[in-house]
Amino acid sequence: MPAPESALLEQMFHRMAVSRAIERLMLRHTREERFSGWWHPGEGQEAAPIGATAALRHDDYVWYQGRGCAWAIGKGMDPLPILGDLLGKMNGATRGKGGGVPHWADYSLGIMGEGATLGSVYPLAAGSALASKIRKDGRVSIADFGDGTASRGTFHETMMHAVAWKLPLIYFCENNGLLVGTRTEQVSASADIANLAKGYGIPGVVVDGQDAIAVYEATSEAAARARAGEGPTLIEAKVTRKHGHYAGDPQHYRDPDYLKDYRDPVDILAARLSGNAAARIIEQADAEVAAAYEAAKAAPEADVSVIERDLYHVA
Amino acid sequence: MSHEVMGYNAAMGLGLVEEMRRNDSIFIMGQGVVTGGWFGMEKGLVAEFGTDRVLDCGIAEAFEAGLAAGAAIAGMKPVINMGFGDFALIAGDEIYHKLAKWRYMHGLDVPMTAVIIFPIGAMGGAGPEHSSCTEVLGMHFPGLKVVVPSTAADAKGLMKAALREPNPVLFHSVQGLGWTRSDVPLDPDFVVPIGKAATRRAGQDLTILTYGSMVPRALEAAERLAGEGIDAEIVDLRTLVPLDWDHALESVTRTHRAMVVHEAFRTAGPGAEIAAQIQERAFFDLEAPVLRLGAKDFPLCQIAELEQAAIPSVDAIAAEARRLAAI
Ligand SMILES: Cc1ncc(C[n+]2csc(CCOP(=O)(O)OP(=O)(O)O)c2C)c(N)n1
Numbered sequence: 001m002p003a004p005e006s007a008l009l010e011q012m013f014h015r016m017a018v019s020r021a022i023e024r025l026m027l028r029h030t031r032e033e034r035f036s037g038w039w040h041p042g043e044g045q046e047a048a049p050i051g052a053t054a055a056l057r058h059d060d061y062v063w064y065q066g067r068g069c070a071w072a073i074g075k076g077m078d079p080l081p082i083l084g085d086l087l088g089k090m091n092g093a094t095r096g097k098g099g100g101v102p103h104w105a106d107y108s109l110g111i112m113g114e115g116a117t118l119g120s121v122y123p124l125a126a127g128s129a130l131a132s133k134i135r136k137d138g139r140v141s142i143a144d145f146g147d148g149t150a151s152r153g154t155f156h157e158t159m160m161h162a163v164a165w166k167l168p169l170i171y172f173c174e175n176n177g178l179l180v181g182t183r184t185e186q187v188s189a190s191a192d193i194a195n196l197a198k199g200y201g202i203p204g205v206v207v208d209g210q211d212a213i214a215v216y217e218a219t220s221e222a223a224a225r226a227r228a229g230e231g232p233t234l235i236e237a238k239v240t241r242k243h244g245h246y247a248g249d250p251q252h253y254r255d256p257d258y259l260k261d262y263r264d265p266v267d268i269l270a271a272r273l274s275g276n277a278a279a280r281i282i283e284q285a286d287a288e289v290a291a292a293y294e295a296a297k298a299a300p301e302a303d304v305s306v307i308e309r310d311l312y313h314v315a
Numbered sequence: 316m317s318h319e320v321m322g323y324n325a326a327m328g329l330g331l332v333e334e335m336r337r338n339d340s341i342f343i344m345g346q347g348v349v350t351g352g353w354f355g356m357e358k359g360l361v362a363e364f365g366t367d368r369v370l371d372c373g374i375a376e377a378f379e380a381g382l383a384a385g386a387a388i389a390g391m392k393p394v395i396n397m398g399f400g401d402f403a404l405i406a407g408d409e410i411y412h413k414l415a416k417w418r419y420m421h422g423l424d425v426p427m428t429a430v431i432i433f434p435i436g437a438m439g440g441a442g443p444e445h446s447s448c449t450e451v452l453g454m455h456f457p458g459l460k461v462v463v464p465s466t467a468a469d470a471k472g473l474m475k476a477a478l479r480e481p482n483p484v485l486f487h488s489v490q491g492l493g494w495t496r497s498d499v500p501l502d503p504d505f506v507v508p509i510g511k512a513a514t515r516r517a518g519q520d521l522t523i524l525t526y527g528s529m530v531p532r533a534l535e536a537a538e539r540l541a542g543e544g545i546d547a548e549i550v551d552l553r554t555l556v557p558l559d560w561d562h563a564l565e566s567v568t569r570t571h572r573a574m575v576v577h578e579a580f581r582t583a584g585p586g587a588e589i590a591a592q593i594q595e596r597a598f599f600d601l602e603a604p605v606l607r608l609g610a611k612d613f614p615l616c617q618i619a620e621l622e623q624a625a626i627p628s629v630d631a632i633a634a635e636a637r638r639l640a641a642i
Pocket residue numbers: 067116117118119145146147148149150176178179180245
């Protein structure tokens with residue numbers, strides 16, 4: 001697979017920098033200001049969603065798990081709808097449904113949303129993948145999940161059919177080695193989730209999840225395979241969860257020096273850019289996020305009209 | 316337009332076929348549908364629509380319902396035959412969270428069509444895990460529409476309505492009525508609107524609110540009661556969400572006495588909600604408390620005779636109606 005050309009590289013870095021700026025802001029915001037719900041910080045893991053989404057087409061379907069915000073940013077969502085939701089404002093993506101467990105969706109961008117009962121995304125993504133197969137629209141669907149969520153029965157139920165039907169589906173695991181404080185090895189048949197692919201007779205690929213380019217390449221290959229009618233691929237990105245499970249998690253279960261070998265995905269991708277592009281893009285991303293934060297803060301609070309909205313659609 | 320006498324399951328299948336011809340976004344998936352379905356509903360489908368739109372799947376109910384949600388979100392109109400209503404519990408997350416709440420949680424006011432077929436109720440010894448009446452779950456969790464046809468015509472007409480409905484529908488087909496036959500309109504534009512009850516027998520003395528398998532039993536009980544001078548009105552609710560309160564209350568405020576009859580368990584069954592609301596909304600028009608008849612609160616036995624003894628019989632309905640009339 002060819003490496004991304006420079007325009008795409010800059011777009012990837014820009015989206016990663018925006019995600020990172022939101023991560024930093026949310027850590028401060030949840031500590032210092034009123035926050036409703038739980039925020040699951042995604043700092044350290046941004047290369048996986050940014051690399052994966054860069055390999056997708058605009059109209060490919062993404063079903064994500066709710067850590068951080070880089071899947072939505074990677075697929076093209078602006079920071080404002082994301083921050084609007086996180087702050088519980090009417091100008092969020094959900095127009096007031098809000099909260100720390102993200103439900104950002106924009107079907108026109110292929111951002112299909114999040115199911116907070118983890119493991120929901122496997123059959124949902126198979127549903128959009130089957131739709132693509134029936135309509136022959138060439139789209140790929142991606143189901144993003146954590147290592148802990150590889151245990152869900154829906155993982156198996158869906159994979160059985162996706163392989164039999166050669167669905168254009170990618171299982172994308174962000175393996176950060178932890179289910180809250182439980183280590184993967186304590187609860188998994190295999191330390192490498194990708195290993196499970198063997199039983200299904202499909203490619204299982206382990207990739208350095210701190211390196212967005214490596215993730216981009218693996219995902220490009222899986223997407224090409226899916227579009228060619230060859231069926232699913234299981235990608236496992238080994239990532240580092242830099243902070244707690246949720247913002248404020250004291251992490252008593254972790255080694256105090258767990259970050260001693262930490263490799264930051266922003267630094268790794270920045271090194272691939274030429275000249276002062278990285279610094280320029282970071283500055284720009286910080287400014288965009290700061291402006292979006294102000295716009296979100298200034299927006300009206302979610303009001304009670306939200307409660308009775310969006311339950312049934314009237315034709 | 317002409318009519319034809321046909322079976323309940325076959326009529327449901329005809330409704331599906333007609334809609335599949337009109338709209339190529341509709342596909343059906345389930346266990347055994349390619350070979351015609353366990354109960355004959357899907358006969359001939361694969362020959363006409365091919366295996367792209369008629370799909371067999373394995374024993375994977377959570378997958379089936381979740382796939383329906385994902386495909387519907389992506390703009391298709393999936394129909395899933397879940398085989399038995401009992402399996403709603405296996406696919407609970409996918410049905411009551413994903414299908415019911417996805418748009419709500421994401422703040423999206425967009426159409427989403429999906430039909431989940433749940434065959435419910437006693438069918439002659441299928442046992443306690445293949446006979447459950449799970450329709451009350453769809454009443455409890457907001458976001459779904461819930462129908463339970465009692466005639467072949469309604470099975471067809473409600474299936475067609477469900478496939479034109481921009482919201483997910485739990486379509487409860489009644490196992491005990493699957494092979495009953497009645498008159499079905501062949502007009503391809505015949506649709507039974509979701510949310511509309513039907514009066515099956517007009518009466519003056521009391522109202523029996525019922526649906527599904529209990530409709531024919533209530534009608535039979537009413538004939539007996541007529542011979543004794545009790546004139547019962549039988550309202551077939553047909554849709555439980557949204558429930559046709561106008562229709563129900565119009566009847567009850569006229570007869571001043573009401574009872575609810577269903578095959579589902581009595582405790583916290585659909586009748587609990589219906590009786591409570593009638594009492595709240597029509598208290599001063601009532602001359603008696605609203606009574607409820609439902610299955611005994613025990614798992615259903617596998618012996619067909621014991622199964623029948625646990626759910627309301629014609630005798631039991633008539634007896635309860637006499638009691639209501641005498642209060
Ligand atoms: C079905 C379900 N079970 C449990 C939870 C509670 N929960 C939320 S996040 C989480 C950890 C998930 O671990 P993993 O899949 O590895 O993702 P990570 O948090 O590491 O990103 C748990 C247990 C949930 N949301 N849904």
